[in-house]
Amino acid sequence: MTETAARRGRPSARQRILEAAEAVAQQVGPAHLSLDAVAERAGVSKGGLLYHFPSKQALIVAVIEQHIHEIECARERAEAEQPPSSCPVATGHIDAFAQKLCSNADGVPPGILAALAETPALLEPFRDFNRRFVERLDRSKPNWETAMIAFYVVEGMKALQIFGADPLDLDSRRSVLDAMRRLVGEEDRPAAAE
Template identity: 45%
Template sequence: MKNTGGKPGRPSSRERIVAAAIDVVMESGAAHLSLEAVAERAGVSKGGLLYNFPNKVALLKALVAEHIIESDIRRMEAEAELGPCRNRTARGFVAAAATEAACGGKPPSGFLAAIAENPDLVAPVRARNAALTARFRDSDDPILSLIAFLAVEGLDTLDLLEANPLNADDRAAVYERLEAMLAAKTE
């Protein structure tokens, strides 16, 4: 989580609250996401939590926003590292997913909790996915880029549902093959 306020090197109370909410969901499940549990975990009073997030819906919106921002940052960093290349957006998307998987990234349970609690909160994800797929449509191989997007999102969804049958080596091999296909020049 990025530090956007407070003292240098220390997360703001808002960031601590969002991180605590994610931890509560990871440890206890979405059903146990309460403002009281989050405030206790973040080490703030309930009033301090309510100052930052006036209600649970506001906190859930922050969980969704955190998920979108973090995944977009990882993709943009991967794109920058790639430099100009074929299917750059899709390759950055796959590279970011591969890095996250290799680092043992946890599924975004906070995101799932938010959507389960309030299905309307999926709207920002729809908008982000629409913008991303529009970029894929402008790539060198739009259909392959969309296939890569669907493969990564499918793996992430399986992780979120704790139903992914692939081990780490299988998953890495899938990402490697997607990268090779996206990098190859098709005739």
């Protein structure tokens, strides 16, 4: 992409391919995802697609990594907006998910979930994402475990949403997230005297 095209906001061929792969995977499922269909939808030649992604698995990994990058960016923005607290990392994680919940944005494209089930090695980007979150927590703070509880609550809510198995309505999910925010915010309060 030329610098002029970048300034105009036109997506690069790589980005168009990633968006096309998500759309095709949602339509036909990753098992039936063909590089030809993705190339056609992205408006690039198959050779152009292979230049960026030499295999179907490389393309699916890139879609997963892009999804994770978007989550991390949302979490960083939410974390930066937090008032000083004992655990802005956990509060940012909660708020990023709450914003996604309110925008009704989808989680991992359903077609990608099937690919994960077929090829467990594709889970590695998610494992790295989770490791990075845990590494950012300050274990010297009191009750750092509360931040981990918040992480597990958010990730569990995501899983339920992805699989369409969440028994709560949107307002109830927001209430749960608000309760988690309060719990994380209480980390610095001294324990009551016994």
